[in-house]
Amino acid sequence: MIRLRNLERSYPLAKEKFFYVLREINLDVQEGDFISVMGPSGAGKSTLLHILGMHDHGWRGEYFLDEAAVHHLKPKERATLRNEQIGFVFQQYHLLDDLTVYENLDIPLSYRRYSKSERAALVADMLDRFQIVGKKDLYPRQLSGGQQQLVGVARAIIAAPKLLLADEPTGNLHSSQGEEIMELFRKLNDEGMTIVQVTHSEKNASYGKRIIQLRDGWIVNK
Amino acid sequence: MILDSFRQDVRVGLRVLFKDKIFCFLAVLVLGLGIGGATTQFTIVNAIVLRGFSFPHPEQLMSVGLIDPKASDQNNNFGLGNIPTAQDYEDLKAAQKSFSMMAGYLSGSTINVTYKNNPQRYTGGYVTEDLFKIIGVSPVIGRDFTAADNKPGAEKVAILGDEIWRRDFNADPNIVGQGIRINGKAATIIGVMPPNFKFPISEELWTPLYNEFPPQPRGDLRLGASNNAPAVMGRLQPGVTLDQANAEFIALARHLAKDNPKTNQNFTSASVQPLLHAFTGTQFRQQVWGMLAAVILVLLIACVNVMNMQFGRAALRAKELAIRGALGATRWRLVRQMLTESLVVAVFGAIAGVIIAYWSLDFFVRAINTLPFPAPYYWRFTIDGPVLVFTVVITLLATIASGLVPAFLSARGNAAEMMKEGGRGNSSRLVNAITRVLVVAQIALTAGLLIAATLEITSVRNQMKLDYGYDENAVYAARMGLMEGAYPSDDARREFFKRAARGLRANPQFESAAMSSRFRMTFDAQGQYEVDGQNYLTDRDRPRGNFESVSDNYFSALGLKILEGRDFTVDDVDSKQPVAIVNASFARKYWGNQSAIGHQLRIFNPGQPQPWRTIVGVVPDMLMQGPFDQQTNSVGFYMPLLGASPAPQFLTILARPRAGQQADTLGPALSRAVAEIDSNLPTYFAGTPGRFHNEILSGNRIIATLFTIFGIVAFILSAVGLYGVMSFSVNQRTQEFGIRMALGADAARIFRMVMTQGAWQLVIGLILGAGGIALLFGVVAAAALKNILFKVNALDPTIYFAVAGMLTLVAAISCFVPARRATRVDPMVALRYE
Structure with a gap:
């Protein structure tokens, strides 16, 4: 599903000198895979995730998503591809403070071509599936951290992406809440969703089918 | 303790502000503009409306006028009322008890003075003997007027203003007793007023009222502009309120109306108002206050701007405030610190504002000095104590308006959350x-x-x-006044008109010349009139229109053609066959497509019935009331000036240059031409109508x-x-x-x-x-x-x-x-x- 070839990401320092965040990344991710990316702080984990998510465009190399050559796509085409294929889960949940749970779930759909009735049906389904119907009119600040991340995951998958990218999804949660989220990821993976997560936790990493270790921008194992 | 923390807050505030230079500059600039505008306008309000006169107890000085309750506000002198005749003033003065003293005056009058063979026109005041006493100001040289000076037939006397004494009389310390001619009559200078005194408006010299214009007995009263009825002021007795004075004068007005129905039947009420209101006028005061409201709005907008900037800064400083809170600062203490910073900004803004105000007042005073009519002498646009107090007050208000809400909201943040959020702000x-x-x-x-x-x-x-x-x-105009001394009778003035017409038309520099009663070629008379064949049930049904007295050739001098009928001639004399020329609007209004020639009209004046005039011509419409009147329509008519009865005292002469010459170059030629007719007659208000x-x-x-x-x-x-x-x-x-x-x-x-x-x-x-x-x-x-x-x-x-x-x-x-x-x-x- 994903094919990275000689992917590099760097930032200019002084004259013609660069600081490399990622070096010669070659990676294949199969459909239905569940990969955990690990490594110390500054290893390039989040950068890799943002490149996969097509938020970062300043890289070199080749990136194929399915058969699409992302490295040849224009930003607008990348945005379209991202909207069709990718969902995001963040460590800080990043729910919009001024919107209710229902409205937060509706946002990704509002940015895609769904009719109003389709959106209502999908949101209702998702509320049901995650058992948060009773919380649909609450604001994020009225939820616990675990509940907020639950909404964050629901929001990430509501538009039925094939690939779910998660940046330390349990980083702000206590262990039981973290387990709940990881179980949810496993279930989603079992249902066929491809997942790439960044984590510091060995335990959470073990939910994945594969672990990738990053050190100073290099993949040190696969 | 509070003072210490205030000092500390000011120090910290200055440090923080200087660190954030862009905010500091913008906030000071914005508040400076707002405070500067408000200070400027308040200086104007203070000069025109608030400060008033510098006489003892100016609050006791009142204007008095009689009111026609059924007439429009405009005809009641915008609520101030009128004194229809000098006799009304005398009767009111004799009967009233509210005032300790009363005085009458005609301000802004033309007074022709010849001193050492040099004729000059001054803006002067004809005043009763009590005018200077009522305001408590005495001449610095010589003596004040006495009742004997004011008597008709007494030896003519005059008191000079300081400015003309210095400028035109060489500041002669022995000026008292010297002879001059006033309006063609011999007179003696009896005093000089203090510097910067030009009461009531901008007078340069004063002479007794009744000596120049003897009051006429009621049986011989003339209503209208030429009856020389004075404006009247009084000084309230101690303990008498404005309401009491109004009640008394309303009762007196009813008595006068009952006793003198011929002249006073409509004036059944009265108005006593502070004298300053009479001089500034309600409409003008409203305008001045309105402009202060406008600049306060600008200041409010400025405060809103700074408030927004403060919100921006407060968000950036949220973490700092949270730390201060965590270290023990109370919410009030944080609010005080933020407010002190706002005060520092506002004080800098106020300093900038006062500088802006000085600059803009300088511009304003220069603009005021270009006005055709001099501003009242007591208007002094200076930043004095009350203005600075106002500036301090608005600075404090601006501090609160721009700083309180941001300070209050930023001080209520939760310290723990704020620091946890890493300073993103609340x-x-x-x-x-x-x-x-x-x-x-x-x-x-x-x-x-x-x-x-x-x-x-x-x-x-x-x-x-x-x-x-x-x-x-295309024409040049100048004003002149034929005063009683030199031209004591209607015949004398008519004779002058004819001589002037002949002399000016014979001058090779002028293609044509004419005369008109129109002031500065802008305003003229306005009033009710009657047209033959129309029925008027009450006095008020008579329409209002414009009228003007003009000589023959007036229309041709202005480059206009007679549309129907004929022009005036020197033989059109009111005493023989009164005639009129109407404008096209007038003819159209009453006779449509029919001819107006031969119909009759007359000015409506119940006190002194006017003759019916036969219409002999129709001319194109001209604007007869200048750029202010929008109450009356363009309907108007003209009467012959050369044969007018009574012959007018003031007139405007008009000259049209020969082809190839500019009208605005005719000034010296016109002055010389008038001097050849009467070497003691000054001309003034000279220029093209366009300039006026x-x-x-x-x-x-x-x-x-x-x-x-x-x-x-x-x-x-x-x-x-x-x-x-x-x-x-x-x-x-x-x-x-x-x-x-x-x-x-x-x-x-x-x-x-x-x-x-x-x-x-x-x-x-x-x-x-x-x-x-x-x-x-x-x-x-x-x-x-x-x-x-x-x-x-x-x-x-x-x-x-x-x-x-x-x-x-x-x-x-x-x-x-x-x-x-x-x-x-x-x-x-x-x-x-x-």
Whole structure:
């Protein structure tokens, strides 16, 4: 599903000198895979995730998503591809403070071509599936951290992406809440969703089918 | 203790402000503009309305007038009332008990003086003997007037003003007792008034009233402009209130009306008002206060701007405040610190404002000095104690208005949360809501101000592009006064008119010459008239129109053709066959397509019935009342000046240059030509009618200019404010935009979001501002505006839409930059923001 070839990401320092965040990344991710990316702080984990998510465009190399050559796509085409294929889960949940749970779930759909009735049906389904119907009119600040991340995951998958990218999804949660989220990821993976997560936790990493270790921008194992 | 912490807060405030130079500069500039504008306008209000006279107990000085309750406000001298005859003043004075003293005066009069064979025209006052005593000012050289001086037939005396004594009488210390000629009669100088004294308005010398104009017995009374009835003032007895004085004079007016129905039947009420009101006029005072309101609005807009900037800063400093809170600072202590910083900014703003006020007052005084009519001498536009107190008060209010809410909200943040959030700030919904409301308020205030300014500018533009009906720059005009001394009878004046007409027309420099009663070729008489064949049930049914006395050749001198009938001739004499020429509007109004020739009209004057005049000609319409009157229509008629009975004392002479010569170069030739006819007769108010019309609008132009400046300042402040708030809002929402983009929003959608937010604020602000001003101008102040706005509909939709369009444009530009910035948010950076 994903094919990275000689992917590099760097930032200019002084004259013609660069600081490399990622070096010669070659990676294949199969459909239905569940990969955990690990490594110390500054290893390039989040950068890799943002490149996969097509938020970062300043890289070199080749990136194929399915058969699409992302490295040849224009930003607008990348945005379209991202909207069709990718969902995001963040460590800080990043729910919009001024919107209710229902409205937060509706946002990704509002940015895609769904009719109003389709959106209502999908949101209702998702509320049901995650058992948060009773919380649909609450604001994020009225939820616990675990509940907020639950909404964050629901929001990430509501538009039925094939690939779910998660940046330390349990980083702000206590262990039981973290387990709940990881179980949810496993279930989603079992249902066929491809997942790439960044984590510091060995335990959470073990939910994945594969672990990738990053050190100073290099993949040190696969 | 509090003082110590205040000092510390000031020190910290100065340090923080100097660190944040852009904020400091912008805030001081914005507040400086607001405080400067308010200080300037308050100096003007203080000079014109508040400070008043420097005489002892000026609050006791009152004006007195009789009121016709059924007449219009304008005909009742805008509520001040009139004294119909000098005899009314004498009767009132004898009967009243409210005043300890009363005095009568004619101000702003022309007085011709010849000193050492040099004729000069001065603006003087004809006054009763008590005028200087009532105000408590005495001559510094010589003596005051006595009752004996004021008697008709007494030896003529005069008191000089300090300025002309120095300028035209060489500051001669032995001036008292020297002889001059006043209005052609021998007179003696008896005194010189103190420096800077020009009471009541801008008089340069004074002479007794009844000595010049003996009061006529009631049986021989003349109503109208030529009866020389004085304006009247009185000084309230100690303990007598304004209401008591009004009650007494209303009762006296009823008695006079009952006892003298021929002259006073309509004047059944009276008005006693502070003298200062009589000199400034209600409409003018309203205008001056209105302008202060306008600059206070500008100051409010400035405060709103600074408040928004403070919100921006408070958000950035939230962590610092949280730490202070965690270290034990109470909420009140934090509020005090923030307020002290606001005070420091406001004090710098006030200093800038006072400098701006000095500069703009200098500009204003120079503009005032170009006015054709001198401003009252007691108007002194100086920044004195009361003005500085006002500046201090508005500075404190500006501090509170711009700083209190941001200080209060930023001091209420939760320290623990704030520090946990890593200093992102308490961008609470409340702050966002307040800043949005502030922008709405700012747009509303600016819309209101811009609409008011545009209406005023349109009014002045209408006045400036009026068609007077002739080429105003093709003739030269000058005014002259034929005083009783040199021209004691109607015959003497008529003889002068004929000599003058002959002399001027024989002058090779003039193609034609004529005479008119029109003042500065701008205003003339206005009143009720009657037309033959019309029935008038009551006096009030008679229409109002304009009339003017003119010599033969007047119309040709102005380049106009007689449309029907004939011009006046030297043989048109009122005592033989009174005639009139009507304008086209008059003829059309009464006789449509029929000929007006042969019909009759007359001026309506119940006190002194006027002769019926036979219409002998019809001429094109000319504007007969200048650029202010919009009450009467263009209907008007002309009467022969050379054969008028009584013959007018004041007239304007007109000369048209020969082909190839400019009219405005005729001044010296016209002066020489008049001197050849009477070497003791000064001419004044000389120039082309075009210049007079231009000068007469200079006051309105100043007001329009000030409104334009206020409007531009408000406009700029609004643009800056809107930009600031949108910019602040975009900064606050960076993370939100990042999330939205990560969830699939494209740049166009984010751009639309920001622009839509601005658009909502704009629309609500425009509706509130335009709606508010429409309500104010169309309903609340509609009557007052009729006198202020010249041929402008206060609800003119084009003006409202134009202002809305302008503000929309500036709002679009102000929102565009932040909106563009929002689209460039890097989701990766935004999502790591925390």
